[in-house]
Amino acid sequence: MTLEAKHVSFSIHDQRILKEVSIQIKENQFVGLIGPNGSGKSTLLKNMYRLLKPESGTVLLNEEDIFQQSSRAIAKKLAVVSQETPVLFDFKVKDLVSMGRTPHKKLFEMDDKEDFKIVKEALSQTGIAHLETRSFSSLSGGEKKRVMVARALAQQAQVLILDEPTNHLDIQHQLQLMDLIQTLHLTVVAALHDLNMAAMYCDQIYVLQQGSIVHYGTPEEVLTPKLLRDVFGVYADIQTHPLTGKPYLTYVSEQFTKTT
Template sequence: MDLRLDAVTVAVDGHLLVRDLSLTVDRGQTVGLVGPNGSGKSTALRCVYRALRPSRGVVCVGGDDLATVPPRRSARSIAALTQDGGSDLDFTVAEVVALGRTPHLRGNRPLSGRERELCEQAMARLDIAHLADRGVLSLSGGERQRVLVARALVQEPEILVLDEPTNHLDIRHQIELLSLLKGVSLTVLVVLHDLNLAAATCDRIGVLSGGRLVAAGTPAEVLTADLVWNVFGVAATVVTHPLTGDPQLLYSLAPPHTT
């Protein structure tokens, strides 16, 4: 299922947070949103998982205007990992992961054998099977993050929306999670602050600044020294990763082209 934002604008209390954002994520593609703090990345994602309604423009999923799709149907097709997606209730890890099946259940129907197996597989993939009986409030931030990703996968969505999914994760689990995203065959829209992780993970990258899309394309097309300086105010030297061929950035605070 493809995802399209068409001239999406979001205004809150008279402030334009996102301005005429048009972006397409083709079926099975991973697209990253990057930009400085306050550039509108999370706001754009909220429009996709229906926490916000655009002031103007439309979000389309599979060709349908998301505003016309029944909530239960969109909950089955779109899973979201948000920055504030934790729980104040001390459910066990297994219980939280099982909540991913909620959009597919009617009434108090228990999980089927297939659904229980799906939960076990997701916990194994995210390296949290050994935590299944632990309360989520006893976990570290990184462990909770992996629990929430497992819950999203158990939902069996067609579109996965992730807002800073590598927050709190150590380097090993960052790499494992982003490798997982490349292998799940889902349509993925992800916000990342780390430009090198975005370059290694995403098929395409959109750069937001001041609520506007200022660049979009492949990592090699977008992540240039000029763009990083103009958008982030940081000098960068672009090098090629010796193993993957992905562009990687080496940073300094000095302006580019100076000695």
């Protein structure tokens, strides 16, 4: 299943946040969005999962306008893990993950053995089976993030949108989560803060700056010293990691780049 934004523009209070942005995520491709804070990454994702509506342009899910489809139909195809974890009431972890089955159920239809199996697998995949009876409010930020990923897995969508998925996670769980997402063979688009994570896991990377796409391509094509200086204002040494074969960035303070 594919996901595409075509010439998407969006403004808030007459301030243009997105300017004719186009990105394409092919089936089973892992695409990363990178850019400085305020560049429009989260706003673009919100337009792509219908939390916001573009003032112009279109978003296509499997070549169909996402705004011409019902919420239920979209939820069967597309799952979202946002930066925030907006849960209005306190639920047990297993109950919250079970909500991922809602798009597949009729009104008032109860969960059956297959639903319970899917939820159990989602809890196990994300490493939180031991938390299933805990209340959501009692969890750490990282644990909450994994619960929301488990709910998305229980949804069994073919497209996954992630907004800073590794926020609040320690490095072990960051890698475990990204490994898991990569092995699911879903169509994935993720806003990522950690450029080394983007380099390691993404097939393609789009770079946003002030609401526009300024570069896109493979990690090798995108992550260059010049782009990092121009877009992020930082100096970096970029090497090929001997284990992953992917670019690996080491940031360098500007004081070490000055010649005497």
